[in-house]
Amino acid sequence: MTAGLLFDLMMALAVLGTAAWTLAARTQFAAVIGFVATGLLLSLVWVRLGAVDVALTEAAIGAGATGVIILYVVARLRGGTAEISAATPSRAQRALAALLAVAVGGVLALAVLNLPDPAPSLAEAALAGSAPLGLGNPVSAVLMAHRGLDTLLESVVLVFAVLAVWSMAADHRWGGAPGPVFRREESGPLSLLARVLPPVGIVVGIYIAWVGADAPGGKFQGGTILAAMWILPWIAGLARPPSITDWRLRLMIAAGPLTFLCVGLAGFAVADGFLSYPPSFAKPLILLIEAAMTLSVAAALACLIAGPPERRLPPESMAADRR
Amino acid sequence: MSGTDILALAACGLVAIGLYGVVAQAEVLRKIIAFNLLGAGVFLLFGVVARRGAAAGLAADPVPQAMVITGLVVAFAATALALVLTLRLHQITGAATVAEDPPSGAAPDPASEP
Numbered sequence: 354m355t356a357g358l359l360f361d362l363m364m365a366l367a368v369l370g371t372a373a374w375t376l377a378a379r380t381q382f383a384a385v386i387g388f389v390a391t392g393l394l395l396s397l398v399w400v401r402l403g404a405v406d407v408a409l410t411e412a413a414i415g416a417g418a419t420g421v422i423i424l425y426v427v428a429r430l431r432g433g434t435a436e437i438s439a440a441t442p443s444r445a446q447r448a449l450a451a452l453l454a455v456a457v458g459g460v461l462a463l464a465v466l467n468l469p470d471p472a473p474s475l476a477e478a479a480l481a482g483s484a485p486l487g488l489g490n491p492v493s494a495v496l497m498a499h500r501g502l503d504t505l506l507e508s509v510v511l512v513f514a515v516l517a518v519w520s521m522a523a524d525h526r527w528g529g530a531p532g533p534v535f536r537r538e539e540s541g542p543l544s545l546l547a548r549v550l551p552p553v554g555i556v557v558g559i560y561i562a563w564v565g566a567d568a569p570g571g572k573f574q575g576g577t578i579l580a581a582m583w584i585l586p587w588i589a590g591l592a593r594p595p596s597i598t599d600w601r602l603r604l605m606i607a608a609g610p611l612t613f614l615c616v617g618l619a620g621f622a623v624a625d626g627f628l629s630y631p632p633s634f635a636k637p638l639i640l641l642i643e644a645a646m647t648l649s650v651a652a653a654l655a656c657l658i659a660g661p662p663e664r665r666l667p668p669e670s671m672a673a674d675r676r
Numbered sequence: 677m678s679g680t681d682i683l684a685l686a687a688c689g690l691v692a693i694g695l696y697g698v699v700a701q702a703e704v705l706r707k708i709i710a711f712n713l714l715g716a717g718v719f720l721l722f723g724v725v726a727r728r729g730a731a732a733g734l735a736a737d738p739v740p741q742a743m744v745i746t747g748l749v750v751a752f753a754a755t756a757l758a759l760v761l762t763l764r765l766h767q768i769t770g771a772a773t774v775a776e777d778p779p780s781g782a783a784p785d786p787a788s789e790p
Contacts (some may be wrong), residue, residue, distance in 0.1 A: 357679055358678075358679050358682070360679075361679035361680075361682045361683055362682050364683070364686070365682050365683055365685065365686035365689075366686075368686050368690065369686055369689045369690065369693065372689075372690055372693045372694070372713050373693055375697075375709060375710075375713065376693060376696070376697045376701065376706075376710060376713075381703070381705055381706065384706060384709055385709065388709050388712065388713070391713065391716070392716070395716055395720065398683055398686070398720065398723070399723060401679070401683065402680070402683065402723040402724065402726065402727040402736060403726075403727055403730065403734075403735025403736040404723055404726060404727070404735070404736050404741045404744070406741055406745060407719075407723060407741050407744050407745055407748075410744075410745045410748050410749070411716075411719075411748060414748050414749060414752045415712075415716065415719075415748050415751070415752070418752055419712060419751075419752055419755055422755065422756055422759055423705070423708070423709060423755075423759060425759075426705060426759045426762060426763050427705065429763060429766075430705055430762065430763065430766050430772055431766075431772070433772070436771065436772060436773060436775070437702050437703055437772060437773060438702075439775065440702035440703075440773040440774075440775035441700075441701070441702040442699070442700055442702070446700070447700040450695075450696050450699035450700040451696055451700070453695065453696075453699065454692040454693070454695040454696035454699070455692055457691065457692060457695055458688045458689055458691055458692025458695075459688075459692075461687075461688040461691055461692075461721070462684070462685055462688040465681075465684040465685075465687070465688060465721065465724060466681060466684065466685075468725070468728065470728075472725065472728035472729045473729065474729030474730070474731040474732075474737045475729070475737055475738075475739040476729060476730065476731040476732045476734045476736075476737045476738060476739075477731055477732040479737075479738045479739060480732045480733075480734065480738075491734060491738040492738045492741050492742050492745070494738070495738045495739055495741075495742035496742045496745065496746070499739070500739070500742055500743070500746075503742070503743070503746050504746060507746045507749055507750055510749075510750050510753050511749065511753055513753075514753035514754070514756055514757055517757050517760075518756060518757060518760045521760045521761065521763075521764050571745075573745060573748075573749055650749075654752075657752070657753065657756040658756075660760055660763075661760060
């Protein structure tokens, strides 16, 4: 027990240390590296808290995908030092900010340490509810059934986020492929990785999405891996993302929420109401939604990572897309 | 003090560090990073609550866990949108901050927007 306590203490100090370093880092690049390191340490903390599903999501999305999109902006953002130092709050203002932060952190700590004991728990209710659905992973059961509305709305948020990111494109670039165009790498480690990794990564991604019904994993974790396997050949210049006006891409992004919504509405006819499943047919329906959602999460995350279109397609390929 | 309590204090520390970064840093990009740290601290508090609610043979209460998974994905989507807005602001005005008086050096760059 003491070893576990010591490990927790080390993890806590490491997380706080990397987080503080992220703020103190001189360059933006170093700050992003600090942020990713903090995220990876946090996923270890999640394992310590017994939440392996969250640990996978934190490593894949919180540290990985977020780190990639921030790095990508860092590489293109050139702020003048004069502008930044002029806008930086004065020493007194920063001292006030520190006071505010310490006060908020202190009050939170006081509240958390004085939580009622024994803590209220919905674990038994969730477990009792997940057995009839045929799901061995109670977290997946909560995501798909007990709090299905949250997950449905979240999947819609992803679609809206893609729409919002695309709408940042300048007018004359609408209809292009998302993101910048990378030079084709014929040799080198990136090119090799982009050729060798996707076959393995796609299998791993689908497996993690599939196994989520009974073990830690699920559509978000698996979908993120699939998105990475799409991004890798794109960055190596080996594959081009489809145009944002391509209906197949749009269908991929919308398929998950649409399937979820249709099954949810079907609940009115065949079960107790919106987003409820008929008891004898729950597992196949949930797997259908999970499969469609994995595809949509992968496509939406890839589009969010790629960003708005930055170069218009040549006219002939646009004509081909229209057909 | 149990291990979960130590991690709870780490979560509060993360919230404090993130809050300080959001307020005291000028660059929008660093504010976004700090905001994500703040969010990570809030999510970790959910994790602590889930761990304290361990029952029925489960290592942690699945309901807060599911909420955090939802929250992580939404936070990613919001971060992506914030970053694209930052980039667009930079392309149009050349600014990396949202200071009220844009510095004279940061004139709009017509070359970036043909």
